[in-house]
Amino acid sequence: MSSAIHSRAIDKAFAKITILGFDIERLKKDLKHGNTGGITAEELALVLDGTKKELKVWQYIAETIEKNN
Secondary structure (H helix, E strand, C coil), X not given: CCHHHHHHHHHHHHXXXXXXXXXXXXXHHHHHHCCCCCXXXXXXXXXXXXXXXXXXXXXXXXXXXXXXX
């Protein structure tokens, strides 16, 4: 794998991790304040749970990419 592609992959993974972190904080605030939009609080909690799982997956991907250097 070329160095440029490796660097871009790491950058992309960490960017996704950052965005997911922002999403998790926003979802937590929305749940706390009852800002659920057109869905129930339970459904929003499921979205939060799914986002947390996705964050763990991207953290694993980033770790794997870093180790594959």
